Amino acid sequence: MAAKGGAAPATYSPSPTTFKKKRPPIFTDVDWVRPDGRDFHQCRPAFLRTGAVNAASGSAYAEFGNTKVIVSIFGPRESKKAMMYSDTGRLNCNVTYTTFATPVRGQASSDNKEISSQLHKSLEGAIMLDTFPKTTVDVFALVLESGGCDLPVVISCASLALADAGIMMFDLVAAVSVSCLGKNLVIDPVSEEENYQDGSLMITCLPSRNEVTQLTITGEWSSPKIHEAMELCLDACSKLGKIMRSCLKESASTSTSTSQE
């Protein structure tokens, strides 16, 4: 919507990154440095907090490096009128991007149906749907800034928000992805690494039950590489699970301590 009268003129981003399509040689070397200076097998520091949106029944905010995500949970509330009767509850997931999430404005705002359905698939196995029959739980995510690994961050954040909303779950869902770049495996890749990756692998799992709800592998992989990547992911998931658990404990203890004052 242009603020001045008439049709909005065509605009372009002055940033030169859009023209560079070739993979820089740095990514093919055996010993290169990651853009943010991490080790190959080191995740970004995770910042998690529950109760970000007061209007929702439960919510969480997650920040992994430059990836910033808010997830709100609404419900369990009445299912849509058109829906058939169901003994088990329904889960409705939706992921949207802000227009400024990507380096070039409005790049990611179109194709999020796929991400929404992947979010749905990775969560539904963990939620006790029969605890809220006939109703729907809405999981809405907004990616404020996309800095790589958006889907895993959304999934982990959503499970935290579900816990904050008091939705019954078998376990928290932790998600981690690994990128394969030439001979190297890098965990928790940033967008730049994701752009040049040969393949990616994402695991979403229930860390304390050691169960996998979703495993996505794309691109070129060899079997030993897949094994190595899965080990890496599962290990990182269990660590992320611990961080999520401590975040929930912290928010529970602060809310009881303020109420006692």
Place this chain on the structure above:
Amino acid sequence: MPYQQHHSLSRATQFDKPNLIMQLFTPRDMKLVIKQPLFSLIDPSSRERKMVGSANGATDLSSEMEVDAFRRLFPLRFHERHLLESVRPDARSLGKARETSLALGAVASADGSALAKIGCTTMLAAIKMEVMTPSKEAPDEGCVAIDFHMPPICSPIVRPGRPAEAAPVASKQLSDTIISSGMIDLKELSLVSGKAAWMAYLDIYCLDADGALFDAALLAAAAAFSHLQIPVVSLNDDGRIVVVSKENGEKPKNKPVNEEKRKLKLRSIPFALTCILHKNYILADPTAEEESIMDTLITIVLDTSCQLVSLYKPGGPALAYESVLQDCIALSRQRVKELQKILNEAILDMDVD
């Protein structure tokens, strides 16, 4: 009033004890209603509503529950009872705005950004600069495009695929206010006369909707413009504008065209205050609950020198008399001073970092 009762009764089915509704009519509960703000004073945090009862131990659970039920069943009576005591359910006085905070530079991928919070209402504004060819009528002017979004995360009313009605209305209103206030000189957005100029895309996202959305959105927008750092660009051989990257170390072939103009000079920043008119009460900075119960709103926008920029009263059952308008403007004047201080402090904080 009668239809509101009816409407709320359908919600009452959520409660376990059906006889609770009967208890609501006893005069004992009217006293309890007044107790509520005191309770809120102790813990004004957002968590208060969710953990009703746990504060005073299990014995008080039933009485707190009754206050909450009364609030849901007779919202108007609940609020009017408070107004009689010149206090609001969140323990504010009538003319007082909620606690406001501002953080600049919240989004790294944008050229300018700010997060504004008024009470629980949260707005994230970010500006992305793109290049356009200016129109023939105004070859030396850039452009500002303002969009206000209410994503489904912000409120239980908004569902995906069905955008909130309030969003396009607020979008237009914000756009009108910012352009007409003269805060931004569009000439400053010019790069190469007649060839290239900046288009500033300002997107404001409501992250949490709890009333006074316009006020928070305008504050976030003004703050994002104060934070805006225009990238240094040059004209390349194809006639396109490209960012001058510092990483290369070598001197760029083409001279930057805007080295001196990296910050906008903001003149007379507009600030808004929304008030509710109800009977002869004026409630400043309403919450979403108050907005839904008492629906005459009036939004006043003043600039830094307290000149009136815009006055918006979209209908409603209460009429605004001259004296009421004067009172609202007086409240807005105070609020402008507060907001200006908050904005200046946020800018200073950023400069220190």
